[in-house]
Amino acid sequence: MTIDVDRLTERLPGGDAGLIVLLLAILYLAYVVSGVILGFSLRGQLNSIAVLTFFIGVFAMLALALNLHWGYTGLFNIGIVGFMAVGIYVMALFSKPIYQPGSAAQVGGLGLPIIVGMIAGMIAAALLGLVVALPALRLRADYLAIVTIAMSEIVRFTFLSSQFQQFQLFGRRVGFGGGSGVILNYQDPLEAFLSAVGLWNSYLGVVDASQAVVPTNPKPVVDGLVYGGLLLVFVGIYFWLLKRTGESPFGRVLKAIREDEDVANSLGKDTNGFKIKSFMLGCALMGLAGVLWFMGQGAVTPNTFRPRITFFVWIALIIGGAGSNTGSIVGGATFAALLYQGPRYLKNVIEEVLPSASAPSSFGPAVSPLISQGDPLPFVFYTLDSVRQLQLVIMGVVLIWLMHNRPEGMLGHRKETAASIDLSARRARAVADGGDGRTGTGG
Incomplete structure (x- = not known):
């Protein structure tokens, strides 16, 4: 059965926004029901919702940024994680406190406000995009992909290098920490954001009031929920920015380049210039998404930024449908809820529903009854028990199914107004x- 998403969108109040709200409501309801089955307390339910919101926010932002490259301009960028790494490391360089001898952090930063560090991280990611774009955008398709993934690995190994573990900058002892990573011992990001808009004292009042609902240490729970909500605000900002970009003359040129660069060039458009600007803007947005993802984790290491995160973002974009900003958010939310977080919840729910089912400890005992006796249950239980380890396999199966049955994504082909x-x-x-x-x- 094929769902006419355009007709559904027309019937929903709010159009595309209504579709996104409907999807989020369904996903949140599924997680609440899972929490009820698992016997979560109210604190557990709220933590589950906060984690889900966090991953929906970061994957939706990254899918939107990638949509600018691939969906709008046709640029095959598979070095996303490299721009994320540059964003958070440069942000740490600018915003970590100045090094004090004897402190736990072996290197310091420039001691600037977090907002300044975030802007610096975006600018650094954009400049790296410029450095990559100048030679690479003369290439097409697979060649550009090879250059971008090589760049992401160069960035990772650069941060791993002992040469940049610590160095002097403006007379300060700074560095990237090498393989040990960097301790992010700056001001609490949530406090920085809320203080910037004068809401920090009000927020502390909300935390105190929440003790009636979460009696024991409510602040981490409220922090998670509020930070997740803040990420959704950034998703809205990304959506608005890219929607305006797509509807502008600049965006229409990008779409023309995607369809046929030679035709756009023949009409007098500087296609290389447009591609460089598009690439830099997308890289800046990826750098900001990397900052928002990792800035609250306390520490960051180079090996966090392996290529698989890039492929996760591509899967999210493909699920929703390239070329559609709404599809990017839908794909990011669906990926985060069902493929990224979903396997762990599914495993726990099945164990709760079938507590007496014991899974074999290895593949041999699981497949042997299936072959010799035709009994599939041991293999099924083994698969369910290993579902977290099989996450990448599940993603691959979903991707293959999409390519065969719905290559245009969940939202299908959507006509764009010229x-x-x-x-x-x-x-x-x-x-x-x-x-x-x-x-x-x-x-």
Whole structure:
């Protein structure tokens, strides 16, 4: 059965926004029901919702940024994680406190506000995008992909290098920590954000009031929920920015480059210049997403930024449908809830529903009854018990299914308006005046 998503969107209040809200409501309801089955307390339910919101936010932001590269401009970037790493490491370099001898952190930073560090991380990711774009955008398709994934690995090994473990910058002892990583001992990011808008004292009042619901140490629970909500605000900002970009003359040129670069070039457009600007903007957004993902984790190490995160983002974009900002959010939310977090919850739910089912400890005892006796249950229980380890296999199966059955993604093919203004009213008026709806004049 094929769902006509465009017709569903037209019927929903709010259009695309209504579709996103409906999907999020379904996903959150599924997690609440899972929590009820697992016997979660209210604190456990709230933590589950906070974690889900966090991953929906980061994957939706990254899918939107990738949509600017691939969906709008046709740039095959599989070095996403490299720009994320540059964003958080440069942010740490700018915003960590100045090194004090005897402190737990072996290196310090420049001691600047977190907001300044975030902006610096975005600028650094954009400049890295420029360095990659200048030679690489002369290449096409697979060659650009090879350059970007090589760049992401170069970034990772650079941060692993002992040469940059510590060094002097503006007379300060700073560094990237090498393989040991960097301790992120700056101001609490949530406090920095809320203090910037004058809401920190009000927030502390909310935390105190929440003790009636979560009696024991409610602040971590409230922090998780509020930070997840803050990430959804950033998703909205990304969506608005890319929607305006796509509807602008700049965005229409990007789409023309995606469809046929030679034609766009023949019309007098500097396609290389447009691609470089698009690439830099997308890289800056990826750097910011990396900052928002890792800035609250206390420490960050280079080996966190392995290529698999890049492929996770690609799967999220493919699920929703490239070229659609709504599809990017839908894909990011679906991936985060069902493929990234879902296997662990599924395993726990099944263990709760079937507590007496014992899974074999290895593959041999699991498959042997299936072959010799035709009994599939040991293999099924073994698979369910190993579902977390089989996560990448599940993702691969889903990706293969999508490629065969719905390569355009969940939202399907969506027509894009080329004009910056709505011409439907003029056409209707022309027909009413006796025209044919094409020229606006009588026949």
